[in-house]
Amino acid sequence: MxxxxxxxxxxxxxxxxxxxxxxxxxxxxxxxxxxxxxxxxxxxxxxxxxxxxxxxxxxxxxxxxxxxxxxxxxxxxxxxxxxxxxxxxxxxxxxxxxxxxxxxxxxxxxxxxxxxxxxxxxxxxxxxxxxxxxxxxxxxxxxxxxxxxxSTKKCRVTHVKSLCKNHGYKWESDTGSCYKFHGAAKSWRVALATCHSEGGHLAIINNENESKLLKKIYKEHVENIVVAKESRHALIGFRRWDDGEWATIHGESLGEAGFGQWSPGEPNNSGEEKCGSIHDNGLLNDAPCDEPFAFICEIAP
Incomplete structure (x- = not known):
């Protein structure tokens, strides 16, 4: 807490x-x-x-x-x-x-x-x-x-900016959130816990502009990825739950969250891929939950 x-x-x-x-x-x-x-x-x-x-x-x-x-x-x-x-x-x-x-x-x-x-x-x-x-x-x-x-929106933003600064996040005025790219690859569950420990959550894409922003963040940090099986995508905050539906960690369907555009040929469930990631083209991808990948965290007001 x-x-x-x-x-x-x-x-x-x-x-x-x-x-x-x-x-x-x-x-x-x-x-x-x-x-x-x-x-x-x-x-x-x-x-x-x-x-x-x-x-x-x-x-x-x-x-x-x-x-x-x-x-x-x-x-x-x-x-x-x-x-x-x-x-x-x-x-x-x-x-x-x-x-x-x-x-x-x-x-x-x-x-x-x-x-x-x-x-x-x-x-x-x-x-x-x-x-x-x-x-x-x-x-x-x-x-x-x-x-x-x-509280006011301005105060929440002030609080979030302080929290972001303390944990090495970068504020993005276009989305009103701040983000941090983790190049040290982890499984989806550990990535989720890591973001939470910093006061945030695995990034959730709410619109096309945020997709483009995360694509940009990914390309800026791709050289920093270590221990990943591959470096063409990074874990973010959605997955296929037990009911078989893809939804964010906040319980919204991809449509309700505001962005549900998959990368061509995805999701393909290659090798039991139940966790979500963002492809290097800014679109959605399914990924194995237990294999280590880079990931992006978000802190939002």
Whole structure:
């Protein structure tokens, strides 16, 4: 899983990487959202208002993934106290809902031990402790809190460009993705895992322009191919699945993905060829899954 490692701040409506996650918005790849930790404590109503004035909402984790995104930032700043979340029972005693209407009972979050206890019949707001468990607390408590904003395309692109730079990918404005050619040949399954470990996936061709681009990338790096049985094609992100249909690693048919033009005579299933590749002419080819070939990875917003 990706952690909160790439930081985006909003300044004059521009999203860009920053180095201080305590005072700016943090981009979570998993949640595709921006979070800001306010360390200076506030009562619940003031926290909710502050988030609203920033164009966001008091953050309510509705999944373990979102809770983990918030906990990661708390851990970075050694925040050992609970934080307010935007889930409350103010409108209906004991019926906790987030500010966007999500019922707490429909989430995967868990209560801390002996919670909720509604101490003194005055605990209508919720907080999340440093372990990710929930507590009911008084809305007049002073606690840190998170604000959440929905991500923008510009912020996702900024994040992707940072990720690409860290792993040696090249950004291509024509497709809005970045790519990396791996000349050290691997089997399709290992190639798939290699791309994933870099934050990407085996490249998927979505249109003719992307086919031409990958053809160009292939020709630029063909001399770098090592250990391959042959060097006329490179593995990409599609294969023939158990139902006999060719589909991308994202579950789309080739037609749904946007490109399904095979190289002449392909697919020919020569020697049990169930995995996909791009031929040096930019068209599709079937290839053996267990034999090593060069491959192309992609990281997309």
């Amino acid at each position: 990706f952690q909160l490692t790439f930081l985006c701040a909003i300044l004059h409506m521009v999203c860009y990487a920053v180095s201080n996650p305590a005072t700016n918005y943090v981009y979570s790849y998993e949640e595709d959202a921006l979070f800001r930790l306010h360390i200076i404590p506030a009562v619940w109503s003031d926290a909710a208002l502050r988030c609203q004035l920033e164009g966001g909402v008091l953050a309510s984790p509705t999944s373990r993934g979102m809770a983990q995104a918030m906990l990661s930032t708390m851990e970075i700043h050694k925040l050992a106290t609970s934080v307010f979340i935007g889930t409350t029972g103010i409108l209906s005693k004991g019926d906790f809902k987030s500010l966007d209407g999500t019922d707490l009972a429909k989430t995967s979050l868990e209560w801390a031990a002996r919670e909720p206890n509604n101490a003194n019949n005055a605990e209508d707001c919720l907080a999340m402790n440093e372990l990710g468990a929930l507590e009911d607390v008084s809305c007049s408590n002073l606690l840190p809190y998170f604000c959440r904003k929905e």
